[in-house]
Amino acid sequence: MKSLYLEDFRPGDRFESPGITMTEGAIIDFALHFDSQPIHMDREAAKESMYGGLIASGIHTIAVTFRALLMTGLLANNLGSPGFDELRWLRPVRPGDTLRAIAEVLEVRPSSSRADRGSVRFKCTTLNQQGEPVQTVICNQMLRRRPADAEP
Amino acid sequence: MKSLYLEDFRPGDRFESPGITMTEGAIIDFALHFDSQPIHMDREAAKESMYGGLIASGIHTIAVTFRALLMTGLLANNLGSPGFDELRWLRPVRPGDTLRAIAEVLEVRPSSSRADRGSVRFKCTTLNQQGEPVQTVICNQMLRRRPADAEP
Numbered sequence: 001m002k003s004l005y006l007e008d009f010r011p012g013d014r015f016e017s018p019g020i021t022m023t024e025g026a027i028i029d030f031a032l033h034f035d036s037q038p039i040h041m042d043r044e045a046a047k048e049s050m051y052g053g054l055i056a057s058g059i060h061t062i063a064v065t066f067r068a069l070l071m072t073g074l075l076a077n078n079l080g081s082p083g084f085d086e087l088r089w090l091r092p093v094r095p096g097d098t099l100r101a102i103a104e105v106l107e108v109r110p111s112s113s114r115a116d117r118g119s120v121r122f123k124c125t126t127l128n129q130q131g132e133p134v135q136t137v138i139c140n141q142m143l144r145r146r147p148a149d150a151e152p
Numbered sequence: 153m154k155s156l157y158l159e160d161f162r163p164g165d166r167f168e169s170p171g172i173t174m175t176e177g178a179i180i181d182f183a184l185h186f187d188s189q190p191i192h193m194d195r196e197a198a199k200e201s202m203y204g205g206l207i208a209s210g211i212h213t214i215a216v217t218f219r220a221l222l223m224t225g226l227l228a229n230n231l232g233s234p235g236f237d238e239l240r241w242l243r244p245v246r247p248g249d250t251l252r253a254i255a256e257v258l259e260v261r262p263s264s265s266r267a268d269r270g271s272v273r274f275k276c277t278t279l280n281q282q283g284e285p286v287q288t289v290i291c292n293q294m295l296r297r298r299p300a301d302a303e304p
Contacts, residue, residue, distance in 0.1 A: 034215040036222060037230060050231065058233055059218050063186040063211050070188060078189060079202065081210055081241060088235035 003076045005146035006108065006118040013105040017068035019129070022056055024095035030060040056093040061135050065126045068101035069139075077144035079117055085138040091128070098129040106138070116145055155228045157298035158260065158270040165257040169220035171281070174208055176247035182212040208245040213287050217278045220253035221291075229296035231269055237290040243280070250281040258290070268297055 024043075031040035035057035038045035046054040069075060093099065103122045110118035119142050126135040176195075183192035187209035190197035198206040221227060245251065255274045262270035271294050278287040 034219045036219075037227070039232075057218075058235075059215050063215065066209075066211050067186045067188075075189070080191075083210075083238070083240035085239070086235070086237060087239065089233060 003150070004073055004143075005077050005150070006110065006120065006143045007146055009105050009108045009120050009143075011105050011107060015069075015072040015074045015103040017071045017101040019098040019100045020064050020068055021098045022060075022064065022093055022095060024054060027054060027056045027060065027093075027095055030063070031057055035059050051092050054095055056097075058087075058089040058135070061089065061093050061099070061126060062087065062137065064099055065101045065124060065135060065137070068099065068126075069103060069124060072101070072103060074103055074122075075141060075143075079142040079144060081139065081141050082119075083140060085140075087135070087137040089135050091132055091134045093128065093134050097134075099126050099134065101126050103139070110145070111142075116147075117142055118145060119143070155302070156225055156295075157229050157302070158262065158272065158295045159298055161257050161260045161272050161295075163257050163259060167221075167224040167226045167255040169223045169253040171250040171252045172216050172220055173250045174212075174216065174245055174247060176206060179206060179208045179212065179245075179247055182215070183209055187211050203244050206247055208249075210239075210241040210287070213241065213245050213251070213278060214239065214289065216251055217253045217276060217287060217289070220251065220278075221255060221276060224253070224255065226255055226274075227293060227295075231294040231296060233291065233293050234271075235292060237292075239287070239289040241287050243284055243286045245280065245286050249286075251278050251286065253278050255291070262297070263294075268299070269294055270297060271295070 028041045039049050040057045102125045105122045107121040121140050124137050125133050128134050180193045191201050192209045254277045257274045259273040273292050276289050277285050280286050
């Protein structure tokens with residue numbers, strides 16, 4: 001795969017990641033570290049909840065989504081992110097669900113102050129194995145422009 | 153600490169968490185799982201980057217912020233979140249930084265369709281040990297109303 005720079009992106013470009021399966025073990029481990037609420041780590045309490053069973057922390061879902069995005073090559077020349085917008089959790093993620101991320105480029109903007117970079121805004125949708133969206137988020141990433149000595 | 157229900161929140165209420173220290177080990181471990189970019193896990197490459205050294209993944213910062221928020225008791229009767237808005241990473245988080253979260257309630261709204269719940273919207277600012285904001289985010293959480301048989 002060739003390394004993608006800022007000028008390689010156009011609005012409408014679409015990237016799709018491989019899948020990542022959310023095991024019950026990973027869901028509970030993540031919860032133990034970062035989101036220790038019963039619906040994320042107590043199988044018995046979760047059964048009695050409005051969700052009817054364990055569900056992944058939304059923070060876990062965004063973390064796995066980011067891992068999936070990295071696998072698309074979209075962020076090969078990433079310099080960082082000023083932030084994300086409109087993070088929405090649409091459906092529960094349950095043990096055994098396999099997630100993949102679809103990124104669609106919304107906007108590409110060269111920096112007005114720095115000639116070597118620019119920003120890409122994209123919408124990232126996380127789907128489960130049924131193709132149902134479980135999360136959407138608008139990401140902004142600062143990417144390098146192609147240096148003069150890079151492969152074209 | 154008494155368990156907080158929806159009706160215990162007022163706009164302007166402020167919650168402050170204990171601190172959590174971001175070790176180099178935790179920063180690299182998180183990156184290995186979820187955000188495997190050189191600036192988050194390669195000390196040598198990070199030195200040569202625009203950040204001058206390793207920095208935590210922004211996803212790690214939001215995860216630790218959520219952990220810190222849970223320690224405030226604010227989410228004792230949490231039923232889930234439809235999403236977050238305006239997530240902004242303002243300053244790098246470096247190994248050895250100690251983060252704490254400040255939540256300020258913006259809005260409290262009983263559900264129009266479900267008598268047992270409502271939503272709280274709050275701004276969460278994550279500060280480092282110098283009191284500098286490293287991240288801000290607007291959180292929305294669905295919380296239980298106090299049940300008739302709860303301690304008042």
